[in-house]
Amino acid sequence: MADKPELLSPAGDIERLNVALTYGADAVYLAGPRFGMRAAAGNFSDEDMEKAAALCHGRGVRVYVTCNTVMRGEGIAALPQYFERLQAAGADAVIVTDLGAFTLAKKYAPKLKIHISTQAGIMNAESARAFYDLGASRVVLARELTLEEIAEIRAKTPAALELEAFVHGSMCVAFSGRCLLSNYLAGRDANSGACAQPCRWKYRLIEEKRPDDWLEISEEGGTYVFNSRDLCMIDHLPELLEAGVTSLKIEGRTKSAYYAAAVTNAYRHALDAALQGIALPRVWSEEVNKVSHREYSTGFYFGREGPGQYYKDSMYFSDCDVAAVVESCDGEGNAVLTQRNRFFAGDTLELLTPGGVPETFTAGPMLDAEGLEITAAPHPMMTLRMRLPGIAPQYSILRKPRQAELA
The missing domain is CATH 3.20.20.70 (Aldolase class I)
Structure with missing residues (x-):
């Protein structure tokens, strides 16, 4: 090394x-x-x-x-x-x-x-x-x-x-990924790479004589206990x-x-x-x-107790959505893109390039694969062309900040 x-x-x-x-x-x-x-x-x-x-x-x-x-x-x-x-x-x-x-x-x-x-x-x-x-x-x-x-x-x-x-x-x-929950609850062997991630599920209690009465584990804070x-x-x-x-x-x-x-x-x-x-x-x-x-x-790095679990939910969230990925780009910033999520001309976007600081810009006119001008990229994985604010190598990413949708 x-x-x-x-x-x-x-x-x-x-x-x-x-x-x-x-x-x-x-x-x-x-x-x-x-x-x-x-x-x-x-x-x-x-x-x-x-x-x-x-x-x-x-x-x-x-x-x-x-x-x-x-x-x-x-x-x-x-x-x-x-x-x-x-x-x-x-x-x-x-x-x-x-x-x-x-x-x-x-x-x-x-x-x-x-x-x-x-x-x-x-x-x-x-x-x-x-x-x-x-x-x-x-x-x-x-x-x-x-x-x-x-x-x-x-x-x-x-x-x-x-x-x-x-x-x-x-x-x-x-502990270090050694889990049997998936085996018991989903029949999928976690230690063979097939974990169903039941630790991300929401759990409730059932009393033996009242099987139809599901009880919340806590009154507040959530029940995603694992x-x-x-x-x-x-x-x-x-x-x-x-x-x-x-x-x-x-x-x-x-x-x-x-x-x-x-x-x-x-x-x-x-x-x-x-x-x-x-x-x-x-x-x-x-x-x-x-x-x-x-x-x-920060996990357990700053103390053996660790941060505890997050009980409210197991949802993922993000500040951005990927709009498109750069397939090629010429020396003037004219790029061929593959669409990943719907976006429109006039949207506020960020350009992420390898090693570069993300750059905010406004999406300009777009052309579809036939060279016709379009105002939106609505179709999954469609090919389009657009002028970028600078040269962007392959695998550069256009993303749309979610706060821009709320502005």
Whole structure:
């Protein structure tokens, strides 16, 4: 790994991989069709995995493959061949939870580095060092650790052991993701990547002799009793670096390409500012409010009690909607766009470009695919042309602030 701390972004499919690369990731994590904890993500076939590795390495970006499900017999039997394919495809590391998977990775893919998943629940230096002694190059720390506990682990482990920690995204009510609610309530194995997220459901009580009388658990505050807030540490990267974190991980392989773009872009600026020892401009702290998210918190980093749950609801909200994505743009700002949400000429929009500060502008005249002038882009995924306020490379994003609708 490079000497400086790493920004690690999710890549649920090839589109989100391209976006993560474009917006500044140092490394990406992704999965094949099996063995990853996000079965609902698009994921990568054997052929796609090879293409992804080549694409990333061409840009100096590392590729880590998740193989972190809790392995049953039929799964573990398929791993030797799978690890061989990952090594041949050019992956840099594999992320595992199961000790048997760890052993098989060492045997059948010795060129792959091994990272220990957060699901292993590493909470102390002895555990971290034990995995290092077995051959792991990195541990993904349990999300329940405080900054002080991370600093202690760093002080008591070999300097060559890399420490990875989550900085943004969804949190799980269960310890390090070890949950059986989905298995019991929906018949979907959470530890095999098929979680139905029953922690986001609204719950009521039923008294045995009155089965039709549903009782609220509390009179006020809501009954989403398992619903965790989302993690957001964008204003606290200096503290994470001071504690000794090597890799800053963004959660979200099942989330949108826009999420991957905006959050990677914001944390790229935040990490660069932290490394330079300068204050983070407020615009980047505000960026994370412009993607779909739940109520934010700083997780357990500033205390073992954590922030508690968010009982009112489990709804996502955002300050913006994506209007269109740039497919191409000439030197004068004339762009070919793909529509994502309905918008009109005259709307107030923001242009988000890789590495650039978001720019507010007014949407001008638009042309459809046939070159006819239109006043709106009403059809999903339609192609249109429009003049932008500047040059915008592929994967730049036009978004519509929601407050503009209320003005």
